[in-house]
Amino acid sequence: MRISDVRSLVLAVVVLGWAAAPVAGQAKGVQAIRADEMKFHMQFLGAPEFKGRNTPSVELEIASRYIALAAERIGLKPLMPGGSFFQDLALDISKLSEANSRIEVATSASRTTYHAPAAFGVRGRWVAPSSASGGLVFLGIGANAPALGWDDFADLDLKNKVVLILDAPLPASHSLRRAENRGLLARRATIAREKGAVAILTVIPKEREAALAAQNLSFDNIERGRPMDTEISLGSGFQPAVFQVDLRHDAAAGLLGISRGELDQLFDRVAAGQRPPSREVAGRQVDVTVAFESRKGATRNVVAMVEGSDPVLRNEYVLIGSHHDGIGYREDQVFPGADDNISGVVAMFSLGRALLVERPKRSVIFVWHTGEEKGLYGAHYFASHSPVPVEKVSAALNLDMLSRNDPNGIYLIGSNKVSMELDQAINETNRKVTKLTLDYKFQDQAHPDRFFFRSDHYPYLRYGIPAVWFFCGTTDDYHQPADVEARVDYAKMEKVTRLVYLTAMEIGNKPALLELDADTRITTRGAHNLKIDWQQPSQPTRK
Numbered sequence: 001m002r003i004s005d006v007r008s009l010v011l012a013v014v015v016l017g018w019a020a021a022p023v024a025g026q027a028k029g030v031q032a033i034r035a036d037e038m039k040f041h042m043q044f045l046g047a048p049e050f051k052g053r054n055t056p057s058v059e060l061e062i063a064s065r066y067i068a069l070a071a072e073r074i075g076l077k078p079l080m081p082g083g084s085f086f087q088d089l090a091l092d093i094s095k096l097s098e099a100n101s102r103i104e105v106a107t108s109a110s111r112t113t114y115h116a117p118a119a120f121g122v123r124g125r126w127v128a129p130s131s132a133s134g135g136l137v138f139l140g141i142g143a144n145a146p147a148l149g150w151d152d153f154a155d156l157d158l159k160n161k162v163v164l165i166l167d168a169p170l171p172a173s174h175s176l177r178r179a180e181n182r183g184l185l186a187r188r189a190t191i192a193r194e195k196g197a198v199a200i201l202t203v204i205p206k207e208r209e210a211a212l213a214a215q216n217l218s219f220d221n222i223e224r225g226r227p228m229d230t231e232i233s234l235g236s237g238f239q240p241a242v243f244q245v246d247l248r249h250d251a252a253a254g255l256l257g258i259s260r261g262e263l264d265q266l267f268d269r270v271a272a273g274q275r276p277p278s279r280e281v282a283g284r285q286v287d288v289t290v291a292f293e294s295r296k297g298a299t300r301n302v303v304a305m306v307e308g309s310d311p312v313l314r315n316e317y318v319l320i321g322s323h324h325d326g327i328g329y330r331e332d333q334v335f336p337g338a339d340d341n342i343s344g345v346v347a348m349f350s351l352g353r354a355l356l357v358e359r360p361k362r363s364v365i366f367v368w369h370t371g372e373e374k375g376l377y378g379a380h381y382f383a384s385h386s387p388v389p390v391e392k393v394s395a396a397l398n399l400d401m402l403s404r405n406d407p408n409g410i411y412l413i414g415s416n417k418v419s420m421e422l423d424q425a426i427n428e429t430n431r432k433v434t435k436l437t438l439d440y441k442f443q444d445q446a447h448p449d450r451f452f453f454r455s456d457h458y459p460y461l462r463y464g465i466p467a468v469w470f471f472c473g474t475t476d477d478y479h480q481p482a483d484v485e486a487r488v489d490y491a492k493m494e495k496v497t498r499l500v501y502l503t504a505m506e507i508g509n510k511p512a513l514l515e516l517d518a519d520t521r522i523t524t525r526g527a528h529n530l531k532i533d534w535q536q537p538s539q540p541t542r543k
Helices: 003-016 027-031 035-045 058-074 179-186 188-194 206-215 230-235 249-256 260-271 338-357 377-384 420-434 458-462 490-509 527-531
Strands: 086-096 102-106 111-115 120-122 130-138 161-166 199-203 224-227 244-247 279-290 292-306 317-323 363-369 393-399 409-413 437-439 467-471
Touching: 027 338, 027 490, 035 058, 035 338, 035 490, 058 292, 058 338, 058 363, 086 377, 102 249, 111 249, 130 249, 161 188, 161 249, 161 260, 161 279, 179 188, 188 199, 199 249, 199 279, 224 377, 230 377, 244 249, 249 260, 249 279, 292 338, 292 377, 317 338, 317 377, 317 490, 338 363, 338 393, 338 490, 363 377, 377 458, 393 458, 393 490, 420 437, 420 467, 420 490, 458 467, 467 490
Parallel strands: 130 161, 161 199, 199 244, 317 363, 317 393, 393 467, 409 437
Antiparallel strands: 086 224, 086 292, 102 111, 102 279, 120 244, 130 279, 292 363, 409 467
């Protein structure tokens, strides 16, 4: 007997042995989810030719076209008006104007100009065009951590100043590198702005500088897209980055009035765990001008549906989502995003096949979201422009990074924040069939990595819809060029996808929508919940 036949037989025995459970009889659907059928889509969409699927990009649009064709071939139905699989999201798209962007430093004796993209490039998903001038302050690595014995802001007046910060890594053992302290460095530009800085210039790491120099490359001048929809901007916490600029080493040394060797020594001090003294650089005036060329454009969600089997309950919904965009490419390096998040995209193809084998009573909506990496653009847009009433969506199941780390474990984020019934459905299903280790360590809103706010489950929670993120955790190649298909654990993807399928069936067949029983602030689904401050922990569970 072939190994695949043995696997199918064992699975059938397990599911048939579970015949008394609410999701019994779904053996055919479970068996339709197979690792060997996921590989083709993963290899194609994770290929380097897609250049990491930046939002916006031609490559992302090609990927969305492929997803729509694959959904149609599986047998999923279009949900958008006119029989379309696409939901367009309008963008204001900008690109750095190289002719009109510059940094100038003036002393009593000279004036030097640095041009983009050879000497600097803009940082952030959207940068407001403008100009700023001020004296120069060297702020070390920009750490504001006096309790840890490191405060680069002490005794410095940053009002109306241009700030220069080193993007220099500390030793791995340093206290500022601990998970609970990472936010202290992540907020350095924000703190500088709060203290009055008018521009933040960040000197790139030595390794990145060496790579650019070795290949004779400049900074990439890629297009950035800002949603034209106000709700998306507010929901994603969108804040234009004012003059947060990446700076090459020659320009940084010139601005500081030191040699390249002296700049290297500053990086070396940080690498040794020593704080280079921050200071105001006397006698230097810096003028920064960042200008853009703009156009109107769009990106798109891919939306499909499996119609429910019950003539009444088919007008209620379970939503399954993932994001098909990635972080793109940088300086001749592609970030393929195989785990993040072609794994979720491909899992949804398998779920579509399984749900067509045995349909639940409720309809199931599939949304491949765009722009997750830029601020959850697609999920915010779908939640606020849903083609079905959000009050009728029982739950949203988000698949984002499924294929790495513990082969028998998965993290849950958000499952018990709005509905304990959702969390119970996942746990009961897992206990009876998939038997994965379920871990909640990343879902606390106060976690330093803020994962709770960082994937496409969050916009649905904001509408009072029970939602969960199935998440394998980050790896050493997270958001790196090494996140490639060859590292994918297909067996794990199969297990997690089966858990999601059985959970969707359980929710889809319940007599009523999932109860909103986990947070006293949420009693009904809908846009009225947008006023809730999710930065604060959920209110106690109602009794």
